[in-house]
Amino acid sequence: MSTPRYSIPGSAPSVPPRDPEGPGAAIAQAPDAMERARSVAAVLAESQVEQVLADLDRDLVGLAPVKQRIRDIAALLVIDKLRMNLGLQAETPSMHMSFTGNPGTGKTTVALRMAEILHRLGYVRKGHLVAVTRDDLVGQYIGHTAPKTKEVLKKAMGGVLFIDEAYYLYRPENERDYGQEAIEILLQVMENQRDDLVVILAGYKDRMETFFRSNPGLSSRIAHHLDFPDYSVDELQQIAERMLAQRHYRFGAGAREIFHQYLERRIQQPHFANARSVRNALDRARLRQASRLFAERDRELGRDDLTTLLPADLLASRVFAEGSAGEATP
Amino acid sequence: MITNPTGRITQGQFSFLPDLTDDEITAQIEYGLRKGYAWSVEYTDDPHPRNTYWDMFGMPMFDLRDAAGVMQELRECRKTFQGHYIRMVAFDSTRGIESITMSFIVNRPPTEPGFGLERQEAEGRTLRYTVKSYATDRPENERYS
Numbered sequence: 001m002s003t004p005r006y007s008i009p010g011s012a013p014s015v016p017p018r019d020p021e022g023p024g025a026a027i028a029q030a031p032d033a034m035e036r037a038r039s040v041a042a043v044l045a046e047s048q049v050e051q052v053l054a055d056l057d058r059d060l061v062g063l064a065p066v067k068q069r070i071r072d073i074a075a076l077l078v079i080d081k082l083r084m085n086l087g088l089q090a091e092t093p094s095m096h097m098s099f100t101g102n103p104g105t106g107k108t109t110v111a112l113r114m115a116e117i118l119h120r121l122g123y124v125r126k127g128h129l130v131a132v133t134r135d136d137l138v139g140q141y142i143g144h145t146a147p148k149t150k151e152v153l154k155k156a157m158g159g160v161l162f163i164d165e166a167y168y169l170y171r172p173e174n175e176r177d178y179g180q181e182a183i184e185i186l187l188q189v190m191e192n193q194r195d196d197l198v199v200i201l202a203g204y205k206d207r208m209e210t211f212f213r214s215n216p217g218l219s220s221r222i223a224h225h226l227d228f229p230d231y232s233v234d235e236l237q238q239i240a241e242r243m244l245a246q247r248h249y250r251f252g253a254g255a256r257e258i259f260h261q262y263l264e265r266r267i268q269q270p271h272f273a274n275a276r277s278v279r280n281a282l283d284r285a286r287l288r289q290a291s292r293l294f295a296e297r298d299r300e301l302g303r304d305d306l307t308t309l310l311p312a313d314l315l316a317s318r319v320f321a322e323g324s325a326g327e328a329t330p
Numbered sequence: 331m332i333t334n335p336t337g338r339i340t341q342g343q344f345s346f347l348p349d350l351t352d353d354e355i356t357a358q359i360e361y362g363l364r365k366g367y368a369w370s371v372e373y374t375d376d377p378h379p380r381n382t383y384w385d386m387f388g389m390p391m392f393d394l395r396d397a398a399g400v401m402q403e404l405r406e407c408r409k410t411f412q413g414h415y416i417r418m419v420a421f422d423s424t425r426g427i428e429s430i431t432m433s434f435i436v437n438r439p440p441t442e443p444g445f446g447l448e449r450q451e452a453e454g455r456t457l458r459y460t461v462k463s464y465a466t467d468r469p470e471n472e473r474y475s
């Protein structure tokens with residue numbers, strides 16, 4: 001092949017060093033208003049994060065300590081942004097978190113909001129949430145785990161990876177368990193690719209503590225531990241009212257008080273799952289309401305009939321059956 | 331023309347341009363992801379222009395939201411197949427389209443020796459012409475080292 005008499009870019013055998021101001025640099029970051037922000041108000045206005053914080057406050061009942069921590073984290077991110085703009089800080093802070101709390105205390109719900117907050121503040125690029133459990137990360141045979149874990153990590157990049165019941169990754173009773181391999185890959189990504197994704201580990205408090213004690217490497221990479229308290233009966237009642245309102249139902253005369261009694265009994269019983277139990281109880285009440293209305297074939301059903309839950313729909317629950325100690329089922 | 335003045339094989343998008351930087355590759359991948367394409371990484375050390383089906387490096391990546399995951403796969407492929415051709419391929423799975431929509435080379439061997447013209451004498455005075463890469467005289471995986 002003869003040497004050409006003209007040159008085409010890139011054809012020279014010795015490639016000159018790349019121009020730092022070249023096209024790549026231009027694509028990487030166009031200077032935007034966020035980079036120029038010098039005050040908290042400017043960052044807040046630019047990121048629109050206050051809207052998400054306000055929604056969180058409004059939509060979720062209770063959870064005061066969690067909401068406070070989220071505000072603190074948002075404040076930290078805003079100030080870090082300002083520091084970065086002035087060149088005081090180069091490295092992004094670690095944002096990996098653990099959410100501990102009993103079932104149905106809102107961990108998954110808050111994780112979704114967290115992803116949105118991190119996205120608005122520019123900490124993650126896309127802001128989606130990928131929720132997984134052990135089965136999505138750990139394989140069945142040798143050589144199966146690493147590709148599986150990496151696959152999930154790739155999907156989560158640019159957003160938040162939410163690992164529910166994270167302690168199942170670690171099975172000390174089986175020393176050849178593949179979970180350890182998944183943990184090691186996670187550790188590496190959590191350390192080296194902070195810009196690419198945020199990991200949230202979730203689970204019950206005591207089991208998470210044991211898990212962290214046996215995996216100090218994981219625990220030391222987690223910057224924020226958020227504990228989700230159980231809801232009080234009054235909070236559960238409020239959650240119930242909201243869930244009903246969302247679906248265009250309401251408590252009829254006396255039903256509110258009956259539901260309060262129901263909650264007082266239900267929280268004493270095993271398998272109580274906070275807000276999720278409320279949701280399930282309401283679903284069963286809707287079922288009974290439907291059967292009740294269904295029985296009256298010829299009656300013309302108005303708006304009120306179709307939206308109202310009566311005391312009878314609640315009283316039929318097993319929780320009210322005398323001497324019952326088991327799980328409440330229809 | 332199969333031999334071209336740059337001495338580099340040219341196929342897919344951008345192959346007459348200087349090599350894309352990683353930032354530029356990332357920007358292309360982002361563009362594809364925004365369009366809903368699934369990216370995959372493919373490699374070969376047989377540069378023949380009719381070599382359409384390159385080897386796949388892992389599965390096509392469906393359901394990704396961010397280029398970081400695709401770039402990680404590319405980095406791994408570069409580590410494993412240093413002196414090979416590597417290309418990024420975007421697949422549009424939309425019903426009725428279901429085909430490759432983007433494809434560009436992101437890694438090349440340090441030197442590309444080009445192609446020789448081969449003549450085969452056939453019946454009568456017929457001549458058949460074909461091209462053969464000088465690199466493929468050597469066995470797979472030893473072609474560009």
Ligand SMILES: Nc1ncnc2c1ncn2[C@@H]1O[C@H](COP(=O)(O)OP(=O)(O)OP(=O)(O)O)[C@@H](O)[C@H]1O
Pocket residue numbers: 059060061062063101102103104105106107108109110164239242275276279
């Ligand atoms: N504070 C709250 N206000 C209103 N609804 C809530 C609240 N907390 C939880 N819920 C509702 O309760 C349900 C269960 O919540 P979620 O799935 O977030 O719990 P979880 O802590 O992830 O449970 P698990 O540990 O079992 O996965 C959801 O439907 C959610 O909308």
Ligand SMILES: [Mg+2]
Pocket residue numbers: 107108164
């Ligand atoms: Mg959950």
